Amino acid sequence: xxxxxxxxxxxxxxxxxxxxxxxxxxxxxxxxxxxxxxxxxxxxxxxxxxxxxxxxxxxxxxxxxxxxxxxxxxxxxxxxxxxxxxxxxxxxxxxxxxxxxxxxxxxxxxxxxxxxxxxxxxxxxxxxxxxxxxxxxxxxxxxxxxxxxxxxxxxxxxxxxxxxxxxxxxxxxxxxxxxxxxxxxxxxxxxxxxxxxxxxxxxxxxxxxxxxxxxxxxxxxxxxxxxxxxxxxxxxxxxxxxxxxxxxxxxxxxxxxxxxxxxxxxxxxxxxxxxxxxxxxx
Amino acid sequence: xxxxxxxxxxxxxxxxxxxxxxxxxxxxxxxxxxxxxxxxxxxxxxxxxxxxxxxxxxxxxxxxxxxxxxxxxxxxxxxxxxxxxxxxxxxxxxxxxxxxxxxxxxxxxxxxxxxxxxxxxxxxxxxxxxxxxxxxx
Numbered sequence: 235x236x237x238x239x240x241x242x243x244x245x246x247x248x249x250x251x252x253x254x255x256x257x258x259x260x261x262x263x264x265x266x267x268x269x270x271x272x273x274x275x276x277x278x279x280x281x282x283x284x285x286x287x288x289x290x291x292x293x294x295x296x297x298x299x300x301x302x303x304x305x306x307x308x309x310x311x312x313x314x315x316x317x318x319x320x321x322x323x324x325x326x327x328x329x330x331x332x333x334x335x336x337x338x339x340x341x342x343x344x345x346x347x348x349x350x351x352x353x354x355x356x357x358x359x360x361x362x363x364x365x366x367x368x369x370x371x372x373x374x375x376x377x378x379x380x381x382x383x384x385x386x387x388x389x390x391x392x393x394x395x396x397x398x399x400x401x402x403x404x405x406x407x408x409x410x411x412x413x414x415x416x417x418x419x420x421x422x423x424x425x426x427x428x429x430x431x432x433x434x435x436x437x438x439x440x441x442x443x444x445x446x447x448x449x450x451x452x453x454x455x456x457x458x459x460x461x462x463x464x465x466x467x468x469x470x471x472x473x474x475x476x477x478x479x480x481x482x483x484x485x486x487x488x489x490x491x492x493x494x495x496x497x498x499x500x501x502x503x504x505x506x507x508x509x510x511x512x513x514x515x516x
Numbered sequence: 517x518x519x520x521x522x523x524x525x526x527x528x529x530x531x532x533x534x535x536x537x538x539x540x541x542x543x544x545x546x547x548x549x550x551x552x553x554x555x556x557x558x559x560x561x562x563x564x565x566x567x568x569x570x571x572x573x574x575x576x577x578x579x580x581x582x583x584x585x586x587x588x589x590x591x592x593x594x595x596x597x598x599x600x601x602x603x604x605x606x607x608x609x610x611x612x613x614x615x616x617x618x619x620x621x622x623x624x625x626x627x628x629x630x631x632x633x634x635x636x637x638x639x640x641x642x643x644x645x646x647x648x649x650x651x652x653x
Contacts, residue, residue: 273641421571424564474562474640515640 275304275316279482279511286490288501289365290357304513311335330383340385348398348409349377349442366453367499374442375402379409391416406437415468423473430466436493443497454498462493475512483510554578554588554622554631561612561635566643574612574635578622579605585625590618591632 279300284292292298304316304327316327328346354368381398393414400407415428439459450456470484488505495503555577563570576588576597587599588608597620598608612618616637622630 271642419568422563472564474564477560477562477638477640480564480640 269308269310271306271308273306274516275306275513276516277302277304277482277511277513279509281507281509281511283507283509284501284505286494286501286505287352287357287368287499289367290361293361300511338387340383340387342383342385343380344383344396344398345378345380346398347376347378348400348411349438351376351402351442366451369453370451371449371454371499372446377402377407377438377442379407390418400438403435403437403441406435407441408435409433409438413466423471426468426470428466428468428470430464430468432464432466434462434464436461439493439497443494443500445498457497459497460493462491464491464494465489478515480513480515481510482513484508552580552622552631554620554633556620556633556635559633559635561614561637563615563637563639565641566639567615568639569613569615570637570639572612574610575607576610576620576633577605577607578631580622580630586630587623589621589623591621592619 277300280298281300282292282298305314306316306327307314311332313330313332314327315330328344330342330344330346332340332342334341351374352368353373354365354371355373357368358365377400379398379400381396383394383396385392385394391414394412396409396411396413398409398411399405400409409432411430411432413428413430415426418425418427436459439462443457444459445454445457447456466486466488468484468486470482473481475481486507488507490500490503490505492503494500557575557577558572561570561572561574578586578588580586581604583602583604585599585601586603588597589595590597597610600606612635614635614637617634619632619634621632624630
C-alpha cells in the first residue's frame with residue numbers, strides 16, 4: 235500500500251515539477267546557495283512514551299530505548315526530512331516536494347505516516363501476555379497519507395497547517411493539523427516551545443479506535459467513534475556536545491478529546507511523553 | 517568543553533617550531549619562541565548550526581621569557597582584551613561569542629607580536645535549503 239502511494243506521489247511530483255517555483259537562491263543568504271544537500275544521523279534515546287492503548291505498558295528496558303538511522307536529503311525541491319527529535323526509524327520521516335518556497339512562506343506536498351497503526355497480535359507477542367482489551371481486534375494499518383502543508387516562517391518561529399488524507403480510511407480519512415513552534419536561543423542551546431492542534435475525521439477515529447460488532451467482547455463494548463481532536467504542548471531542547479554529537483531532550487503533553495478517550499481500548503485523555511538522547515551527525 | 521586536543525598539540529608544535537625574532541603586530545607572520553606562548557582553551561567552539569553564533573568561555577594563557585608590559589588583543593576586528601604590567605605570564609577568562617574564527621595576539625610594549633592563537637568555530641549541522649519543523653511526539 236505504501237508502494238502504491240509512493241508511485242502515485244512520484245507521478246504527481248514529476249508532473250507538478252513543471253509548475254513548481256524554483257528556489258529563489260538570490261534571496262537567500264550565501265549559506266543556502268545550494269540546491270543539493272544531505273545529512274545522515276544515528277540517534278540513540280531513552281524515553282517514557284506511554285502507548286495510547288490501555289494496558290499496553292513500557293516494561294522491558296528495550297521499551298525505553300530506541301536507536302535509529304536518520305537521513306535528510308534535499309535536491310531541487312524534493313526532500314526527505316527525518317524526524318531527528320524522535321528516534322523510531324527513518325520511516326518516521328517525510329517525503330515531500332516544495333511547490334512554492336518563498337522567504338516567509340512555503341507550500342509543500344507531503345507524504346508521511348501520520349498515525350501509527352497497531353497489530354494486537356504483535357503487541358501481545360512483544361509484551362508476552364494476553365491483553366483482553368485488544369485481544370481479537372483486527373489490525374489497524376499505518377496511517378500513511380498524502381497531503382499539503384502550508385508553512386509560514388517568522389523570525390524565530392514557524393506556523394504550519396497540514397491537510398492530509400489517510401490511505402487506510404478510503405476517501406473519508408481527513409485530518410487537519412495546526413502547529414506553532416517558537417525557537418528560543420540561549421547560548422548554544424536551541425529551545426523549541428511548540429503547540430499543536432489536530433483534527434481527525436470520524437472515519438479516522440472510528441477506524442483506529444472504534445469497536446465493530448464483530449470485535450465486541452465482554453471486555454470491549456461496541457464503539458462508534460465521532461470526530462476528535464488532539465491538543466499538544468511541547469518543549470524540546472538541543473545542545474551541541476562536539477562537532478558530531480548533540481544532546482536532545484524534550485517533553486510533550488497530549489490532550490485527546492472525548493471521542494478518543496471514550497474508546498474502550500484507549501488509556502485516557504492525557505498522555506505525557508518524555509525523552510532524552512544523543513544524535514551522531516555524519 | 518569543545519577543546520580539540522589534537523588541535524591544541526598542533527598549535528603548541530607550531531609555536532615551538534616558529535621563528536624567534538619579534539615582528540610588527542601588523543605582520544601576518546606568527547613570531548614566537550618555545551617559551552613565548554599564547555594558548556586558548558578550548559580552541560574550538562561548536563555551534564548547532566552553520567552560521568550561528570557560538571558561545572563558550574575561553575581561558576587565554578600566556579607566558580614569556582622576560583618581564584615586560586604586554587597586552588592581549590583580538591585581531592579583526594582589533595580590540596584590546598587585557599593588559600598586564602611587568603609580568604612574565606598570566607591568564608584571562610574570555611566570553612567567546614562569534615560565528616567565525618577569531619585570532620588573539622599577545623603584543624609587547626614595543627608593539628611587536630609575541631604570540632598568537634585562534635579560537636575556531638565549527639558546527640554540527642550544515643546549512644540546509646530546507647527550513648525544518650518537527651514536533652516531538
